[in-house]
Structures are given as C-alpha cells and as structure tokens.
Amino acid sequence: MAVFRFVAISFLITCLAGGAVAQSASSTTNNSSITPETGFVSPLKYTNAFFGFSIQLPQGVPFHDLFTPSHGSSDHFLFGLQAQSNDLTAMIVTAKKAVSASADEAKKAAAGPEGKTVKGIQISGREFWKSESQQKMPAGKMRNVSFASAVNGYVLLINIVSFDAKLANELEHNIEAIAFFDPTRAAEEAGADSHPYHPVAFHSVSSSSQINQLNPGTVSGNTYTNDALGFVYQFPAGWVVNDKATQQKTAEIGHQIIWGNDPAAAREHEAFLQCGRILLFVTKYPEGTKTEELNPLILVLATDSACFPGAHFPTSVNDSADIKEVARQFVRSLAGTPFAPKGQGSVNAFMVQGHVMLDISGSFTVNSPGNNGPLDIFTALDVTQAKDYWLAWAFMSGSQAGLQELRNTKIQFSRPQ
Numbered sequence: 001m002a003v004f005r006f007v008a009i010s011f012l013i014t015c016l017a018g019g020a021v022a023q024s025a026s027s028t029t030n031n032s033s034i035t036p037e038t039g040f041v042s043p044l045k046y047t048n049a050f051f052g053f054s055i056q057l058p059q060g061v062p063f064h065d066l067f068t069p070s071h072g073s074s075d076h077f078l079f080g081l082q083a084q085s086n087d088l089t090a091m092i093v094t095a096k097k098a099v100s101a102s103a104d105e106a107k108k109a110a111a112g113p114e115g116k117t118v119k120g121i122q123i124s125g126r127e128f129w130k131s132e133s134q135q136k137m138p139a140g141k142m143r144n145v146s147f148a149s150a151v152n153g154y155v156l157l158i159n160i161v162s163f164d165a166k167l168a169n170e171l172e173h174n175i176e177a178i179a180f181f182d183p184t185r186a187a188e189e190a191g192a193d194s195h196p197y198h199p200v201a202f203h204s205v206s207s208s209s210q211i212n213q214l215n216p217g218t219v220s221g222n223t224y225t226n227d228a229l230g231f232v233y234q235f236p237a238g239w240v241v242n243d244k245a246t247q248q249k250t251a252e253i254g255h256q257i258i259w260g261n262d263p264a265a266a267r268e269h270e271a272f273l274q275c276g277r278i279l280l281f282v283t284k285y286p287e288g289t290k291t292e293e294l295n296p297l298i299l300v301l302a303t304d305s306a307c308f309p310g311a312h313f314p315t316s317v318n319d320s321a322d323i324k325e326v327a328r329q330f331v332r333s334l335a336g337t338p339f340a341p342k343g344q345g346s347v348n349a350f351m352v353q354g355h356v357m358l359d360i361s362g363s364f365t366v367n368s369p370g371n372n373g374p375l376d377i378f379t380a381l382d383v384t385q386a387k388d389y390w391l392a393w394a395f396m397s398g399s400q401a402g403l404q405e406l407r408n409t410k411i412q413f414s415r416p417q
Contacts, residue, residue: 034183036076036095036154040190041197046079049186051095051151053124055158056174057081058167062364076154079197089162091171096157101150103127109155110148124180126151143168147175210388211277211304224280224300227414229386233393234410235282235298242281275307294375294398298406301392305385313385314356317349327358330383330390353413358383363400378403386413 040047047054057063063081074097083089098105110118110129118131128149135142145160145168158175162168181189217226219241224233280300287295305313308329314322327347348359360381378400382393395406 037078039079039197040186040194041079042191042194044191044193046093046197047186047190047194048078048093049183051154051156051180052183052186053178053180054189055079055093055178058170058174061167083164083167089164089167089171090160092159094157094159095151095154097153098150098155101153101155103129103150106148106150106155109157110146112146116146121176123147123149123176123178126180141165145172211275211302214277214302214389216277217279219280226279229302229389229391230414231386231391232412232414233280233300234412235280236284236406236409239282239284239298240286242283242287276301276303294377294396296397296402296406297395298409299392299394301394302386302389303392305388305390308390313390314349314358317351317356319356323347323349323356323358326383326390327360330358330381330392331360352384352411355384355386355413361403380407382407382411 034050036048036050038049040049043057044059045054045056061083063083076095076097078093078095080090080092082091096109106127107118107120107129110116110131112131114133116131116133118129121128121130126149128147130148131146133144135144141163143160143162143165147158149156160168160171160175162171179189187194215226215228217224217228219225222235222237222239224235226232278299279302280298282298284296305311308326311325311329312322313326317323324347350357350359358381360383361379363376363378365376376398378397380395380403382395384391393411395403397403397406
C-alpha cells in the first residue's frame with residue numbers, strides 16, 4: 001500500500017506543475033498558428049496536427065490525462081495518458097527541436113541517459129529507433145519502452161512506462177502501427193468525434209516568484225497556522241506531520257518508481273517549485289507503515305495564481321464563468337493524480353467565512369501491488385484564494401465515510417477574502 005501512496009504524492013507534485021501550464025483545447029480551432037502541441041483526441045485515438053500522425057488508444061481502460069511541462073522553445077510536450085488502475089501505466093509523447101534532426105540524434109534519444117541498446121525499425125515508412133528495458137521495483141517489474149524518430153527538424157520521442165505487461169504490449173503495438181499523413185488533413189483524420197487538444201508551452205514564472213518567499217507556517221499539536229495567508233487549520237488529533245525531508249523522499253521514490261532515472265523528473269520538480277508549495281502533509285499513520293487499507297492523508301497546498309493565466313478566482317458563488325474556469329484549470333493541473341475526478345466531474349461553490357470555496361470530489365478503484373484485491377479510493381479538493389495564492393486542501397480516504405470525516409475538519413480564516 002505504501003508504494004501506491006508514494007506514487008500518488010509524486011504525481012500530485014509533478015502534475016501541479018504540469019497543470020499550471022496546461023490549457024484547455026477549446027481555443028485550438030480558432031488558432032491559425034499550428035504548433036507542435038496542436039492536436040486532437042477522440043475515444044479511439046490521438047492525432048497530432050503539426051507532424052501529421054495518429055496513435056490508436058487502448059479501449060476499455062480507465063485512462064486519465066497526464067501532463068508534463070514543456071521547457072523553452074525547443075522542448076515540447078505533445079500528449080500523455082496514465083492509468084490509475086491496471087498497476088500504473090503511463091505514455092508520454094514529446095518532441096525536441098534538433099540541430100540536425102538526424103538518425104543519430106533520434107537513436108540517442110531512444111537510448112536515453114542510461115545508454116540502452118536500441119534497434120532500428122520501420123513505422124509507416126519512417127525510420128524509428130526503439131529501446132526496451134525492465135527493472136525490478138518495489139511495485140513489481142517495471143517495463144520501459146522508448147521510440148524515437150527524426151521528423152521535420154524535430155526528434156519525436158514516445159515513452160511507455162508500465163507495471164502491466166498486457167497493457168504495455170497493447171500500447172507498444174499501437175505505436176508500431178502509427179499512421180503518418182499530410183498534416184493539413186489532421187482534422188479529417190481525427191474524425192468527427194474528436195476534440196481539439198493543445199497543451200500550451202510552459203508558463204514560466206520568475207525564479208524569484210513569491211512562492212519562494214511564502215511563509216511555510218507552523219504546527220503546534222494538531223493545529224497548523226499560517227499568519228501570512230491568514231488561516232488556522234485543525235487536522236485530526238494523533239495524525240503524523242510529515243516533514244520536508246519526508247515529502248522530498250516521497251516524491252523521489254514516486255518518481256523513481258514511475259520514471260526511473262529520467263531527467264524529466266528533476267525538471268518537473270523544478271517547475272513545481274516555481275509554482276507551488278506543500279504547506280502541510282499529514283497522514284493517519286507514519287509513511288511506510290504497512291496497512292491493509294489506504295493510509296488516509298491530508299495535503300494543504302499553495303500555488304502562485306500567476307501560474308494560471310486568464311483565470312480569476314470567483315468573488316461570489318454566483319460567478320459561474322469564473323468558477324468554471326478556475327475549476328477547469330485547477331482540475332487540469334491535477335491530471336494524472338488521484339485527485340483529478342474522472343470525466344467532467346462536478347464543482348460545488350460555497351462560502352466559508354467570506355471566502356469562496358470550490359469543492360471537487362472523486363473516487364476510483366486501484367489495483368495496488370501487494371494487495372489481495374482492488375482498493376476503493378475517495379478524494380476531495382477544497383480550493384480557495386488567499387492573497388495572490390490558490391489554496392487547496394486535498395483529502396484522501398479509503399471510504400466515503402472516512403472522507404467526510406476529513407472534510408469536516410476545521411478551517412478558520414482570520415480575515416475575509
């Protein structure tokens with residue numbers, strides 16, 4: 001059970017950064033400028049409109065969006081998905097502007113920093129380089145498959161990381177069946193049931209961002225106080241406060257379980273530090289405790305509102321447009337984490353001591369390594385604004401009743417918003 005918990009927190013940290021940079025695709029069709037990120041998604045496939053290719057998607061699998069930030073003008077995140085069940089599986093498609101975009105550069109990308117053995121294959125009449133590896137991890141055997149090709153001045157890279165051999169094989173088969181076509185036909189190839197997909201480039205904030213100067217607050221007993229943001233929070237008595245070292249270890253183990261030595265992990269953590277900060281991380285039992293059930297947790301997070309461009313936190317429960325936009329961006333920021341609800345989800349807005357609070361709930365079932373059967377996971381997010389930050393309380397429990405108990409914990413604001 002501890003392995004799933006490590007992965008959950010790791011994805012939360014990673015994707016908070018990615019989501020602060022990931023925007024809705026709704027404006028894609030109105031944008032005449034086609035970038036490497038421009039594409040379409042349907043229930044059947046992902047289609048890229050810049051390079052002109054489609055990848056079939058597995059059917060009958062509860063996949064969720066997964067985002068990692070693009071970095072600079074040459075490094076582009078194109079598409080990602082993650083299965084929260086089926087023993088954790090992720091696929092990420094990226095493209096990097098290359099000096100020569102040669103076969104050697106593609107070969108090097110497929111080999112990765114570990115210098116894995118690669119072989120050349122043909123996919124849709126194009127030369128690709130492929131590497132495969134398998135590692136024994138605490139969660140089981142992790143398979144890593146990479147494909148790379150030089151396409152139109154870029155190196156296209158597709159990575160699969162999976163603990164589910166059957167699902168990994170299906171994704172691998174779909175990649176080896178990629179169809180390339182004239183990019184101007186992308187919308188036609190995507191099909192009428194598709195919708196635009198366009199994660200924008202990394203919305204960087206200054207390294208001197210206010211998040212770095214934010215007071216981390218203090219803990220006394222089961223009370224957390226943050227005078228800078230003007231609130232006091234009482235978490236359940238007897239719970240364990242996880243210090244910064246434990247948080248860092250949790251993130252590092254989660255990244256190692258999923259990504260191994262992929263340097264993207266370090267970049268994602270750096271991106272998170274520019275936008276967000278964990279103020280409080282408490283669990284019912286000490287991290288690493290072996291239990292037959294989920295170890296309930298509460299996270300209090302602060303994110304720099306500058307990382308959510310175009311969104312204005314609502315000042316009233318009747319500000320439906322702002323409520324919808326803030327919820328969309330924040331939920332998208334958690335894509336790939338256990339806190340992102342399936343489907344569209346529902347958002348409720350209510351007032352707490354003069355603060356508009358957005359409530360987003362979800363649940364899912366996960367096949368946790370080392371457990372005899374699937375586990376039911378219940379999550380909730382309560383999001384509000386304090387000064388120039390978006391604050392979120394993230395709750396996770398193994399039962400609906402347990403989740404409600406966590407949501408009933410006391411938040412006290414010292415001043416209205």
